[in-house]
Amino acid sequence: MKIYVNKKGLIFIFNLLALIISFTLIIRYNGNLYTGFYEYINKIKVHSRNKMYKKFTEVNKLTYSPAVPKNIPNEKIVYLTFDDGPSSHGTPKILDILKKYDIKATFFVVGKYVEANPDVLRRIHSEGHKIANHSYSHSYNNCTNVEKLTKEIYKTEEVIKKILGIDHKNTVFRFPGGSNGKNKILKNAVEKNGFQYIDWNCLGNDSISKKLLSKEEIINSVKKTSQDLENVTILLHDSNSKTTTFEAVPEIIEYFLERKFKFLTIPDKIE
Numbered sequence: 001m002k003i004y005v006n007k008k009g010l011i012f013i014f015n016l017l018a019l020i021i022s023f024t025l026i027i028r029y030n031g032n033l034y035t036g037f038y039e040y041i042n043k044i045k046v047h048s049r050n051k052m053y054k055k056f057t058e059v060n061k062l063t064y065s066p067a068v069p070k071n072i073p074n075e076k077i078v079y080l081t082f083d084d085g086p087s088s089h090g091t092p093k094i095l096d097i098l099k100k101y102d103i104k105a106t107f108f109v110v111g112k113y114v115e116a117n118p119d120v121l122r123r124i125h126s127e128g129h130k131i132a133n134h135s136y137s138h139s140y141n142n143c144t145n146v147e148k149l150t151k152e153i154y155k156t157e158e159v160i161k162k163i164l165g166i167d168h169k170n171t172v173f174r175f176p177g178g179s180n181g182k183n184k185i186l187k188n189a190v191e192k193n194g195f196q197y198i199d200w201n202c203l204g205n206d207s208i209s210k211k212l213l214s215k216e217e218i219i220n221s222v223k224k225t226s227q228d229l230e231n232v233t234i235l236l237h238d239s240n241s242k243t244t245t246f247e248a249v250p251e252i253i254e255y256f257l258e259r260k261f262k263f264l265t266i267p268d269k270i271e
């Protein structure tokens, strides 16, 4: 059987559908079509964000085997790590907090932002924090083959040395997105070039979507993913936009201080 629908027929069906959807929304949301539509879209957004948040927390906790510094016997250690900076406003805010608590952290910097914010890089360095490599462009595409990846790593080291001096040493690298899912050839290439790649085993989830998580969501994610760990490497972000991360960091620090954790920076050699 052939069903023939002409242009007029299609327009009719489309209008009919639009009418049905409008009426449904009007009835559900107190007679206001605009509010109804807005609330409906928002509901979908919140639902998908919660789903993604849950998935990330669970995956990281249950199945992901990350590259992190080894346990130190009889010691409770926490490594605070901040990715994707240095940023003009975000990084200084984090540095102020760290200074207040007299804590050192590791900053996984992106080469192009180092070039954009050299003074911030100088401040990270002069206040005694560890500066590690997080590629030059942060483009996932540039980290898919050995040649491009090697260029990304060396270019970043070069721009750091231009600012901090050629004696500055670093052997720590973090893949954009982490090493999970990266093939062995790429991981070997990092090591052959004298670097070690580092992931995280605890996360604030502050980069999973463009919409900001609340301060409480970030703190809860850190608590949940660090449960039962005595060797915690926390992933957070210091980009300008991560305002709720800046609010969450003091409580995250206090949470680990209360539990008698020691704060260290990622070591250059992981045995």
Ligand SMILES: [Zn+2]
Pocket (backbone or CB within 6 Å): 083, 084, 134, 138, 176, 177
């Ligand atoms: Zn990143």
